[in-house]
Amino acid sequence: MNFTILHRLGGKHFMAYALASLIEIKNRDITGHEFHLPLCDLLQDLVKQDIDGPDALKFSEIAHSLAHDVLNVAVLAGRLLWYEGVTPNTTRSPDLVAIAVDTESYLVLLRTAYDIITKAIVHFGVEARNRGQIPSDSFNSLKSWIENKKYPGRINKFHEPFRFIVDHFDLFEKLKDLRDRIIHQGHRPIIYTERVRFEFFLAPTGVVELQWLHGGYKQEDHREDKPRFKRVPLLSFLREHTSFVLELINQLCQAIEKQQSIHRSGNHVLSGVYVPALHHLLAYKEPPERNDSNPNQPERLRRGIAALFLLKAGDYLSAVERGYPDGFWWRFVMRICEMFTDPPTYMSRPKFAGVLIGWEIVFKENEKNIALFLRNNVFMEANWLSGEVENLDRLAERAKADRIVLVAKEKKYPTNGPIAEDLSERFLVEADPIIAAEKAYEILNQSIADEA
Numbered sequence: 001m002n003f004t005i006l007h008r009l010g011g012k013h014f015m016a017y018a019l020a021s022l023i024e025i026k027n028r029d030i031t032g033h034e035f036h037l038p039l040c041d042l043l044q045d046l047v048k049q050d051i052d053g054p055d056a057l058k059f060s061e062i063a064h065s066l067a068h069d070v071l072n073v074a075v076l077a078g079r080l081l082w083y084e085g086v087t088p089n090t091t092r093s094p095d096l097v098a099i100a101v102d103t104e105s106y107l108v109l110l111r112t113a114y115d116i117i118t119k120a121i122v123h124f125g126v127e128a129r130n131r132g133q134i135p136s137d138s139f140n141s142l143k144s145w146i147e148n149k150k151y152p153g154r155i156n157k158f159h160e161p162f163r164f165i166v167d168h169f170d171l172f173e174k175l176k177d178l179r180d181r182i183i184h185q186g187h188r189p190i191i192y193t194e195r196v197r198f199e200f201f202l203a204p205t206g207v208v209e210l211q212w213l214h215g216g217y218k219q220e221d222h223r224e225d226k227p228r229f230k231r232v233p234l235l236s237f238l239r240e241h242t243s244f245v246l247e248l249i250n251q252l253c254q255a256i257e258k259q260q261s262i263h264r265s266g267n268h269v270l271s272g273v274y275v276p277a278l279h280h281l282l283a284y285k286e287p288p289e290r291n292d293s294n295p296n297q298p299e300r301l302r303r304g305i306a307a308l309f310l311l312k313a314g315d316y317l318s319a320v321e322r323g324y325p326d327g328f329w330w331r332f333v334m335r336i337c338e339m340f341t342d343p344p345t346y347m348s349r350p351k352f353a354g355v356l357i358g359w360e361i362v363f364k365e366n367e368k369n370i371a372l373f374l375r376n377n378v379f380m381e382a383n384w385l386s387g388e389v390e391n392l393d394r395l396a397e398r399a400k401a402d403r404i405v406l407v408a409k410e411k412k413y414p415t416n417g418p419i420a421e422d423l424s425e426r427f428l429v430e431a432d433p434i435i436a437a438e439k440a441y442e443i444l445n446q447s448i449a450d451e452a
Contacts, residue, residue, distance in 0.1 A: 078277030114139035125162035
């Protein structure tokens with residue numbers, strides 16, 4: 001996780017927030033807030049083997065620079081994923097400016113990652129006596145050096161396990177072209193949403209402005225067979241190029257392992273609050289296209305519900321706390337909202353103490369208020385249950401609810417003392433979020449029907 005460091009400077013303390021951290025883990029699985037970067041792991045292993053060695057500082061700098069770059073990519077990924085999730089809400093149109101800026105930054109950061117990796121490629125890929133002759137500060141310079149037609153066969157100066165880098169030249173060139181157009185030629189991303197997903201193309205701002213002065217673009221600029229500007233899905237594009245960089249990192253680590261006859265420990269991982277966004281982006285699937293002929297299509301309804309909860313969360317990190325995009329409570333609320341006629345009339349801010357300990361949601365159905373109280377665990381202890389019943393009564397009174405149900409994922413049992421034998425009908429414990437939502441809806445609506 002991201003952490004806070006207290007510094008002392010000139011007799012005063014100030015807080016510095018660590019944006020990235022390579023932490024050491026042993027004998028445990030990684031969490032959703034952690035990510036394996038094999039090259040960084042291996043370099044940190046080499047540093048620990050000889051912390052006073054001549055290459056320790058270089059290895060540490062490469063590992064932490066790359067980790068920092070990937071963490072920054074994760075931050076931008078989280079923001080873009082959140083922005084796309086709220087696009088069904090038409091009031092979010094001003095976000096397009098921030099989306100364009102984040103897109104530019106993302107592409108530049110991916111390009112930077114190649115330069116960081118280059119230092120490791122040259123250090124391990126060639127004999128020590130040749131390192132000073134080969135560019136190591138820029139992937140583009142290294143690529144140009146290898147491809148120089150005056151000196152064919154330069155790739156053979158690299159040890160055989162490292163010659164795979166030429167397979168990445170075309171992919172790099174595509175990313176470099178985008179970055180150069182942004183940085184050096186004044187291009188900017190033009191973002192489209194259709195209230196479903198982001199699409200984009202790069203346009204030269206000066207050309208665009210001049211074209212408008214000439215009367216605007218013509219129909220042939222947008223024709224399907226050969227458009228002047230071709231829109232592509234933004235998040236899929238970023239996912240693809242992020243995967244290319246990560247694949248280069250993985251292959252380079254494998255080449256070093258083979259050359260050095262070592263195997264990385266797996267004990268060093270990138271940790272941070274935005275790391276879930278990296279997992280999220282790599283698993284991203286494009287939402288179906290909008291179908292305006294059927295405004296009640298299930299996918300469109302789900303997007304609207306998701307947008308509502310994302311807006312209530314306020315940002316990506318708060319949405320992750322609620323289980324976005326595929327956690328238990330996120331799946332629960334998405335499913336139960338699909339079954340009610342209207343969106344919730346009230347949602348509290350979820351409370352956490354390591355896990356969810358309280359989230360209130362109120363619906364109106366058939367002119368009746370129906371309330372849900374969500375928490376991770378129910379403690380099977382008589383006094384605790386009695387106190388929780390009183391809490392439900394108070395919530396029902398505040399919400400003027402005709403019916404209320406507490407929903408939990410699992411039961412916890414006391415280590416000492418008596419165990420409660422059973423739960424009342426106001427408690428529902430279910431490990432599957434979809435089944436939990438459907439059971440809760442059935443209980444609440446059956447109760448209302450019985451009263452009617």
